[in-house]
Amino acid sequence: AADISTDQITLYPCNIGGDFGGKGSFMDVPLCYYLSLHAGKPVKMFMDYIQELMAGNPRHPAEITLKTGVKKDGRIWVRQAYVVFNSGAYGAFKPRVYLGGSDHLGGAYQIPHVNIDSFMVYTNNVPCGHMRAPAKPQVHFAVESHMDMIAAEMGIDAYQFRLINVMKPGDSTPVGKEFQEIRAEDTLRGAAEAANWDGPKSGPFFGRGMAISDQPPGSGRSTARVAIDAEGKVDLFMSLFDTGTGAHTIFRQVVAEILTIPVQDVRMVIQDTDAVEFDSGSGGSRVTYTSGQAVLGASNDLRGKLVSRASELLESDEDQVELVGGSFVVKGDSSRTVSLQDVTAQAVTDAHGPIEGELSYTSPTSEITGFSAQVAEVEVDPETGQVTVVRIVTAHDVGTILNPLTHQGQIEGGVIQGLGYALMEEITTEDGRISTLSLGDYKIPTMPDIPKLETVLLQSASGPAPFDSKGIGESSNVP
Structure with a gap:
């Protein structure tokens, strides 16, 4: 559109911080280019918090419908999934007709027959982009909630129901992807055992929930x-x-x-x-x-x-x-x-x-993925409905850990960010205008909100990265 070739463009890397997909949109590049062209001077663009909350490429809201057929022995046989992602007003922010997380609507489970219909639609809302692990938290929330509903309907323990259906070595994903070194069951067991899944509960308003997902590395x-x-x-x-x-x-x-x-x-x-x-x-x-x-x-x-x-x-x-x-x-x-x-x-x-x-x-498309499973323990106030997260146990299939400090930081940061997305953070509108235009209105977790965090690391010589390592940046943010 600008009629310039790539050899006329030089990118100067700089330390930016606060990524999580927010820098993946190039909406600022053409604006700066044309301003600089007409002004004859360098142009730098930055957004304050109000502008970030108005146009910062947040997650896509989604309407997800799942219908699943299960055999009497608890094995999932078929799933129909229908999802509509609210892309906001301007497709130029992220002009795609398909959001990658849609192929996870089968979850980390072996399902022989799957049909997925996925749509992205324009709306008069905030333009959405690629937030950390695009579409996967939305998709896995629906999938794992659905798993709990099925288990309750069939009278099967939620953990045991997952063990019956979780991917095993040699299985392909519900959409036909084939991975080597599948360690989903080990990861699920690691989280459940560390959380003492079958252990006593502290009271009548105490509950445990679990979820599992996988995250292969991206290519480039x-x-x-x-x-x-x-x-x-x-x-x-x-x-x-x-x-x-x-x-x-x-x-x-x-x-x-x-x-x-x-x-x-x-x-x-x-x-x-x-x-x-x-x-x-x-x-x-x-x-x-x-x-x-x-x-x-x-x-x-x-x-x-x-x-x-x-x-x-x-x-x-x-x-x-x-x-x-x-x-x-x-x-x-x-x-x-x-x-x-x-x-x-x-x-x-x-x-x-x-x-x-x-x-x-x-890098080629990876033949190896990494699994993450988490167990959350919560207490609910029966009078106010207030949910207090007491403990989160997270288990990760990590390959070889190259740097324990940064690795653990990614895990705990992802868990806390996911906690905010699940219970606190929401962009709201009134009469077509965004009403959460400050961090006073848009709530994020602070130290008093953070529960006890426990991590289980399942190491092996199975990763596709140097020294058999695996990525960790998006894993703990999803399940």
């Missing part, structure tokens, strides 16, 4: 370049900014692990798109999967070049030289060794500059 493209200097210090060049998830810390850890150097010897250098190739960016639980693989590949590329140089110094074949603890050693002869710093110093001198490794990686 990313480029990483690593360069080591004469002192053994490494620069990692990328155009992917960190939205507060700790992604840059993870990348530095990957480089340090491959080159067997301290993490503090690795520095992130964020460059614009003229210096580094296109990057799909942060979103869709793809950063560790896609960008992490780019970093891993670039690090291995550099390591291979250093091994080649070390083999010359050690007068040995390359396949007989390994990098261990910051030194190159000839296999079977520990006396023949040379330090990484000595190798890099010599290599940099010979090359008249840093030694580099690089990889551009396009």
Whole structure:
């Protein structure tokens, strides 16, 4: 529409924070472009809280109808699903006719026969976009509530009903997707056992509920370049900014692990798109999967070049030289060794500059997904109807954990955000105007609202990301 080519555009990454899909809409880009074109000066656009609440790409409200056929033994046989997503007034914010979470209307269960009708409609409401795990909280709330209703109607315990139907190894999803390493049952059991599902209740107005979902990583493209200097210090060049998830810390850890150097010897250098190739960016639980693989590949590329140089110094074949603890050693002869710093110093001198490794990686659709199951314990005041969440137990099929601190932060942050969405947060309108235009009106969880949080981590060597890891950014926000 602007009649300009991509080579005329340069993107300058910056630290933004507060992502969760809110930066996924490019509504500001054409506005800034035309303003800058006519003004002849740089233009920066930002929105205050009022504007964010009016046009910040929130979740799609949805009307969901489910009809399920169940055999006498408790096995689900067929499901009819019908969903209408309220997209708001302007499709240009997110012009799509299909919202990805719709394919989860079968849940994390084995259902032989499924029919899903999904629609997105224009309304005179706030334009909606891609909020954290698009459409999945809405869809799974309907699916899991429906599961509870069926279990109650059939006189089956809600947990046992889920165990009967949850996906097992070798099963495909209700919409025909096939995944390897399915650990849904283990995850469900992990949450139920940690929560003492069958244990005594504290009173007549106390209840437990559970839900399960899965979240495969998104695909995309990313480029990483690593360069080591004469002192053994490494620069990692990328155009992917960190939205507060700790992604840059993870990348530095990957480089340090491959080159067997301290993490503090690795520095992130964020460059614009003229210096580094296109990057799909942060979103869709793809950063560790896609960008992490780019970093891993670039690090291995550099390591291979250093091994080649070390083999010359050690007068040995390359396949007989390994990098261990910051030194190159000839296999079977520990006396023949040379330090990484000595190798890099010599290599940099010979090359008249840093030694580099690089990889551009396009991730395929993942054959592995990760499961999350949660149990909530609540108390209800019979007079006021006030719901108090006492405890949330969350279990995650995580593969290998690369950074426990950032990993746990994603889990607990997602749980708290989901708690707000379930019980507190709502954009309301009066006479066609939004009435929740401040954080005084639009309630979000604060410290007194947060229940006791417990986490169960099911680790395995099964992830598609570096070192068998899995994404965690959207998982705990859904069930």
